[in-house]
Amino acid sequence: MTSLARTERPGQDTADLSPSVAARHACRNGMASSTAGVANGFVQGNLAILPEKLASAFHRFCQLNPKPCPIIGISDVGDPRIPALGIDLDIRTDLPRYRVWRDGEVVEEPTDIMAHWRDDLVAFVIGCSFSFEEALLAEGLSIRHIERKVRVPMYRTNIACSPAGPFAGPMVVSMRPFKPADAIRAVQITTRFPAVHGAPVHLGHPHAIGIADIDKPDYGDPVPVEADEIPVFWACGVTPQSVIQAAKLPFAITHAPGLMLVTDLMNKQLAVL
Amino acid sequence: MTSLARTERPGQDTADLSPSVAARHACRNGMASSTAGVANGFVQGNLAILPEKLASAFHRFCQLNPKPCPIIGISDVGDPRIPALGIDLDIRTDLPRYRVWRDGEVVEEPTDIMAHWRDDLVAFVIGCSFSFEEALLAEGLSIRHIERKVRVPMYRTNIACSPAGPFAGPMVVSMRPFKPADAIRAVQITTRFPAVHGAPVHLGHPHAIGIADIDKPDYGDPVPVEADEIPVFWACGVTPQSVIQAAKLPFAITHAPGLMLVTDLMNKQLAVL
Incomplete structure (x- = not known):
């Protein structure tokens, strides 16, 4: 990944960053608008974060329904990083806006989820159109x-x-x-x-x-x-997101619609032909 | 081509022949019915035979219109063989029935074209659905x-x-x-x-x-x-066949509809993926 060498260093000018890294850093610094048209060429993903107890069933759901739910990245339990999608990626801060769900209702739409992160959470990143x-x-x-x-x-x-x-x-x-x-x-x-x-x-x-x-x-x-x-x-x-809502889970976090995770993967890398 | 080794030898039992070779031999021996369902798995082709003077324009026509006119075999001028489609193939005898065209009209539907063959003819075999x-x-x-x-x-x-x-x-x-x-x-x-x-x-x-x-x-x-x-x-x-008819050429030969050339190519060999 060419962005590896471009990961932020202290004092580094953001103009040196790859567009995907720059987009995530902008989110960390408060950018809270749509990612449509941001970092053209880079893969954007839908986010679903669930407690470990529910994560394995959700993982099976995605496996069984790969067309609507193609997983492009998954975190270790309690680990906010997904290095395969960006070496410096922090899933708690790097999206513009999140939705926190309780019992099937959106209870908050924060711009980071530092206060909601737990040691039992698993983050799924799902491909997007x-x-x-x-x-x-x-x-x-x-x-x-x-x-x-x-x-x-x-x-x-x-x-x-x-x-x-x-x-x-x-x-x-x-x-x-x-x-x-x-x-x-x-x-x-x-x-x-x-x-x-x-x-x-x-x-x-x-x-x-x-x-x-x-x-x-x-x-x-x-x-x-x-x-x-x-x-x-x-x-x-x-x-x-629709099935997470319908399941009325005690707790889940997703991205806010249209405000996605920008990854370091290139769209063209995803082509199988 | 596995059929190579199975080409007819004098006295050979036709039961030993590959289905495609057997189909062509049946045509030589008078079979004049549809090739639908014959030699399953083997490529069948549409036939167009034209004098050399017109053949280069027809070849360009096929090149320009590859979806309706995909060429899968072509003979040398005056040569009734197309070894790439069958080592023993004789285009003059190996189809069930032909159409001889003069000035845009079918004038004859013979079961072989030995009497019509000329040293200036070129045979085109075109893929079929x-x-x-x-x-x-x-x-x-x-x-x-x-x-x-x-x-x-x-x-x-x-x-x-x-x-x-x-x-x-x-x-x-x-x-x-x-x-x-x-x-x-x-x-x-x-x-x-x-x-x-x-x-x-x-x-x-x-x-x-x-x-x-x-x-x-x-x-x-x-x-x-x-x-x-x-x-x-x-x-x-x-x-x-439709453009050959419309061109009202002095002379052309095609297959009769549904009575195709059976080749030694396998359909699965044509898959590019």
Whole structure:
């Protein structure tokens, strides 16, 4: 990892830092805004932090549902570091904003979780669609919600995740409309990225996966699907947050939506082809 | 090629022959029926034979339009052999039935073309969808026209091929309906087979590629597309035959539809992944 040599030294100018390290340091220093467009080229991840007692069931849940929950990093118990994602990474401070959950409710949205960290916590970092969107854009495809500067539309589906322990619920999907030839290209491109949701899970026919009204997403913002376009649906990293909420756990921590962990991995490193 | 050692010797029992060699020998001995289901696992090809004067333009046409016209074999000028497709292969006798074209009309449908062969002819063998259909079936997908024991429905589209010399015209596509998740899988599977049409060129919205009525194919037989299915369209090897017909060449030879050349290549050898 080229960023290794660039890890902050006392007195080091932040201009010398790799963009991903600089983004994490900005978070440590109070940056609390969306990470969309931050440190282009670097993998961003969804965060889920759970007590050890629940972590093994959650790990199994992710294993059973790799399309919505592709794990790209995991901490040791009680250890806030995940060196594979960034040698200096501290999961307690390096995201812009967190959500602290108690009994299925968000009770706090702090900018660090130093006060909440415990020796029994395990942190999971889960792949996010920003990575495959970069690949789609690089191949010349247009992504509607990016063009319109809104959040991607997301929907709860009737596709049941495989349950594990208290974790169960429907898959959440994100939707991007494409002309048919681009939809085919998008299947090919995203197939290369199994670590960040991979190929679509559905296309066309929203009703077939339980979406009653494509104009009314359950999360994010609606975007138009033109008459000559096909809605293409990918498994979404909101799924684990949704099942954590539904499980009404005594305690959990996640990232705040859109305010992700920036890692030192490059998106292009995740391509299997 | 394992079939090399199995090439016919005088007095050899045909039971010893590889299925592909046996199929070609059956053609030499008068077999004149469809090659669908013959020599499973072996690549079958469309045939186009043209005088040398026109062959270079046709070769360029195929190069410019690799999805409908993927060349898998080509003969030397005046040479009826294509050793790369079968060491003993004789293109003049080894197909069940041929079409002899004069000025854009079929004038004869002989079971061999010994009487028509000339020293200036070049034979092109072009990949066919039988190969990727085998891969789709092997992965557990159902193919509607095979289930129904009819020919695949094919349509002339408004997608113009890139012209070369006298060769020009619309792409012909074949259509297979799938449920959305299977359509995505079919894109992935057929992407592995660029030598036999590769990934689909279109899905959904037949009108967008100039298909007025999905129930009225221009070639082959109609099959139903159910409400929860997506029609998926692949570039079709009927395209070169269609442009040869439209070019009203003084002389050309093709295979008769569905009565293909059986080669010694294995379908699985064509997978690039």
